[in-house]
Amino acid sequence: MTIKLLHKNKYLTFYSSTSSQVLNIPFYEGGVSAGFPSPAEDYMHSKLDLNDLLIDHPSATYYVRVNGDSMLGAGIQSGDLLVVDRSLEVIDNSIVVANINGEFTVKRIKKNKNKMFLVPENKKYKPIEVTEEMDFELFGVVAHVIHHFI
Amino acid sequence: MIGLADCNNFYASCERVFNPKIKDKPVVVLSNNDGCVIARSNEAKALNIKMGQPAFKIKSILQKHKVHIFSTNFALYGDLSERVMNTLKSEINKVEVYSIDEAFLDFSDFSSFDRAMSIRKKVKQWTGIPISIGIAPTKTLAKVANHIAKKSTKEGVFFLRERDITRSLQHLAVEDIWGVGRRNAFKLKQYGVYTALDFTNINTEWLRRKFSINAVRLQKELKGERCYELELKKAKKKNICTSRSFGKETNNYNIIRQAVSNFANTCAVKLRNERSCCSKISVFLMTNRYKASAVQHFPHITLSFNTPTSDSFEIVSKANIALQTIYNNACIYKKAGVIVQSIVSKNEVQASLFDTIDRKKRNRLMCSIDKINMLMGRDKIRLAAQGFDRKWKLKQEKLSPCYTTRFSDILSVNI
Numbered sequence: 001m002t003i004k005l006l007h008k009n010k011y012l013t014f015y016s017s018t019s020s021q022v023l024n025i026p027f028y029e030g031g032v033s034a035g036f037p038s039p040a041e042d043y044m045h046s047k048l049d050l051n052d053l054l055i056d057h058p059s060a061t062y063y064v065r066v067n068g069d070s071m072l073g074a075g076i077q078s079g080d081l082l083v084v085d086r087s088l089e090v091i092d093n094s095i096v097v098a099n100i101n102g103e104f105t106v107k108r109i110k111k112n113k114n115k116m117f118l119v120p121e122n123k124k125y126k127p128i129e130v131t132e133e134m135d136f137e138l139f140g141v142v143a144h145v146i147h148h149f150i
Numbered sequence: 151m152i153g154l155a156d157c158n159n160f161y162a163s164c165e166r167v168f169n170p171k172i173k174d175k176p177v178v179v180l181s182n183n184d185g186c187v188i189a190r191s192n193e194a195k196a197l198n199i200k201m202g203q204p205a206f207k208i209k210s211i212l213q214k215h216k217v218h219i220f221s222t223n224f225a226l227y228g229d230l231s232e233r234v235m236n237t238l239k240s241e242i243n244k245v246e247v248y249s250i251d252e253a254f255l256d257f258s259d260f261s262s263f264d265r266a267m268s269i270r271k272k273v274k275q276w277t278g279i280p281i282s283i284g285i286a287p288t289k290t291l292a293k294v295a296n297h298i299a300k301k302s303t304k305e306g307v308f309f310l311r312e313r314d315i316t317r318s319l320q321h322l323a324v325e326d327i328w329g330v331g332r333r334n335a336f337k338l339k340q341y342g343v344y345t346a347l348d349f350t351n352i353n354t355e356w357l358r359r360k361f362s363i364n365a366v367r368l369q370k371e372l373k374g375e376r377c378y379e380l381e382l383k384k385a386k387k388k389n390i391c392t393s394r395s396f397g398k399e400t401n402n403y404n405i406i407r408q409a410v411s412n413f414a415n416t417c418a419v420k421l422r423n424e425r426s427c428c429s430k431i432s433v434f435l436m437t438n439r440y441k442a443s444a445v446q447h448f449p450h451i452t453l454s455f456n457t458p459t460s461d462s463f464e465i466v467s468k469a470n471i472a473l474q475t476i477y478n479n480a481c482i483y484k485k486a487g488v489i490v491q492s493i494v495s496k497n498e499v500q501a502s503l504f505d506t507i508d509r510k511k512r513n514r515l516m517c518s519i520d521k522i523n524m525l526m527g528r529d530k531i532r533l534a535a536q537g538f539d540r541k542w543k544l545k546q547e548k549l550s551p552c553y554t555t556r557f558s559d560i561l562s563v564n565i
Contacts, residue, residue: 059233059240060276062554068565076565087276097563099170104563120565137170139278 054144060087062140064097064106071095071106073121080147082106086140097139100128106142151285152380153255153266154292155238155273157231158280158300160251161189164230165220167278168553168561176217180205183395184221184545204440221546229554233277241269246380254289254380261285266307286310289378290371293328294318294346312374319346319372329368334361346372386424386493392416393487396542399438401482406435407473409542411535413488414469418462421490422520427458427499428490431465433472436485447483449476457502458494461512462519465490466533486542 055061064082074095076082084097092111097104098118107118107128119127130136157163161179166172176193180186187194187203197215199208205219212219231250239245244256257265266283273281283306284295291310298318299308310318325335327346341360343349350372357365367377392413400406410433421428434450451472459465469488501509519531529536551559 057276059236063557063560065560065562066565067562070565081560086278102171102173104170104561106563106565135173137173 054083054146055085056143057085057087060140061085061143064104064139064142066106070120070122070125071108074108075147076106076121076142076145077147080145082142083144083146084140085143088141088143090138090141095142097142099135099137099139100130101135104139151257151261151287152289152292152376153242153257153261153283153285154248154289154296155234155253155255155269155281155283156296156300157234157251158282158306159189159191160231160279161220161222161227162191162194163279164223164227165218165550166191167230169550172218176215177220178205178212178217179220179222180548182222183397184547185395188222219548221549223550223552225552225555226550230277230279234273234279234281237273237276238269241272244380244382246382254292255283256380257285261309263307263309266309267305270306280306282306282308284308284310287312287374288371288376289380290328290368291315291318291374294322294372297322297326315372315374316347319350322346324349327368327372329364334365337361386426386495388493389489389491390417390420390428390493391487391489392420393434393485393489394542395485396483397545398541399482399484400542401479402541403477403479404537405541406477406483406486407470407535408537408540410469410473410486410488411466411533411537412529412540412542413486414466415462415529415533415536417488417490418460418465418516419520419523421460421465421493422516425496426493427460427496428455428465429458429492429494430454430490431468431472432489432491433469433476434487434489435473435476435481435483436487437481438484445481447478447481449478451476452491457505457507457509458492458499460496461507461509461516462533463512464507466535470535 051058062084064084066076066080066082067078069078076095082097088094090096090109092109094109095106096109097106099105100118105118107120110117110119110127116130117127118130162177165177165179174193175191176197176199177191178187178194178199179189181188185204187199187201187205187208190199190201194217197211197217199211199217205212211217227250234251235245235247235253238253238255242255242257243259246254248254266285270281270283273279282296282299284292284297284299285308286292286295287310295308295310295318298310299306322345323335324330324338324343324345325332327349330338338349343352350369352369354366354369357369371377394409394413396405396409414431417428417431430452432450432452435447437444437447439446453468453472455464455468523530553559553561
């Protein structure tokens with residue numbers, strides 16, 4: 001299934017689904033009833049599935065809920081849901097879930113020469129330099145953030 | 151070549167993925183009802199905690215060494231297992247999922263140490279679960295190779311070449327050979343067979359007479375001659391067992407009846423999922439064997455169906471009849487179980503001449519119930535005999551969250 005651009009204005013882009021695959025013909029268990037067939041039937045597409053958009057590697061994808069405001073600048077608010085893809089390689093500027101000394105955190109990775117920093121996106125907090133003595137382990141790269149308005 | 155991928159201390163590793171605090175700490179997972187140790191991290195093994203040991207017997211060790219204890223969380227382990235298997239399948243065309251934490255891999259196209267290393271690395275990165283891989287000419291030797299990979303390599307990968315077979319087998323105890331078991335090992339030792347190498351040197355004819363054709367196959371496999379191929383289609387089960395310890399030991403007939411009805415229904419659902427029917431059902435009860443003062447009673451009974459069935463009504467009511475026959479109110483029971491046997495495929499069921507049940511209609515009813523329960527949640531529609539209060543439910547005091555299967559339980563991070 002592919003996503004088709006429907007409409008675009010200055011702020012928003014709308015998409016619709018197009019299906020390049022063979023559609024499954026709906027199967028009526030009780031037999032076909034008499035009456036008029038739906039005129040929409042020939043135009044039916046499979047429905048949009050958010051999983052197709054948000055999850056590239058199901059086996060490597062985990063969800064994480066966040067508490068706190070240290071990543072506000074990156075658009076991550078307290079209570080948001082992160083879609084974390086462990087299959088992605090960490091590069092400079094990746095936002096990651098990692099654990100330092102037994103505690104999980106979410107920060108942006110900044111590499112500078114031989115040093116690596118975990119950088120918050122909120123002036124209230126200071127960057128953390130990842131040093132050899134630290135027990136540091138990467139959990140995964142944050143691929144998407146889902147924010148709830150209701 | 152055949153590979154065997156085995157997750158290291160699988161249940162303990164699952165708990166660690168979402169709980170980095172316990173990374174280098176001793177971890178044990180207890181069986182249903184928090185009874186016995188069924189998984190140990192390496193640190194727990196080092197404390198000499200044994201597999202199957204009842205938790206109450208090692209209470210002081212657990213406390214003294216601050217061992218982290220978990221109840222079994224099968225929702226979590228099942229999901230992580232599926233992730234591991236799917237990751238393996240993304241690298242290898244033919245994968246036989248052998249158990250929740252083991253899979254045979256077809257390396258016939260191209261096998262190398264480096265390929266196994268990169269698969270191992272991928273599984274760790276994608277899922278968080280560490281695995282070991284053994285590669286060898288046969289399944290049985292792949293098991294041996296995996297054993298070596300775990301015990302004596304840093305990399306977690308061992309490539310067992312034909313020329314190294316003898317050397318590898320001479321340090322493997324006979325009871326550690328795949329499929330030998332404790333009883334056979336005991337018998338073999340009486341004949342002076344102590345190692346896997348000794349086993350390969352036994353006279354084949356003698357082995358066939360004293361043991362079985364399977365023992366001969368095992369011997370061939372250990373010599374590098376392939377007898378077992380990868381089984382890529384899941385074989386239908388020969389019998390299905392559902393049994394649990396009760397949360398609290400009891401002699402209350404109604405509580406036991408509810409439990410047995412639930413176990414019987416679970417068996418029926420499993421049968422229907424496999425499109426199978428059973429011709430026999432067994433019900434058993436157990437008292438607590440560790441309580442020397444209690445009256446001990448381990449009764450069981452097997453009953454037959456005239457027509458093989460997967461119908462919840464029939465199976466649950468037969469289980470109830472069976473329970474009535476074996477139950478004794480003078481005993482305090484700890485565990486009950488239901489086993490359905492003589493399983494045949496649904497298509498092969500022969501109708502009985504005197505059958506009084508409208509099977510077509512009942513079949514449709516069962517299909518509808520299964521569909522509703524699939525959508526709305528397990529046991530949303532249930533037989534009255536299954537009850538609602540679930541007093542028999544097991545204790546799971548140390549259950550970790552279902553991090554990957556329930557939105558309310560997902561990992562929460564303070565940032």
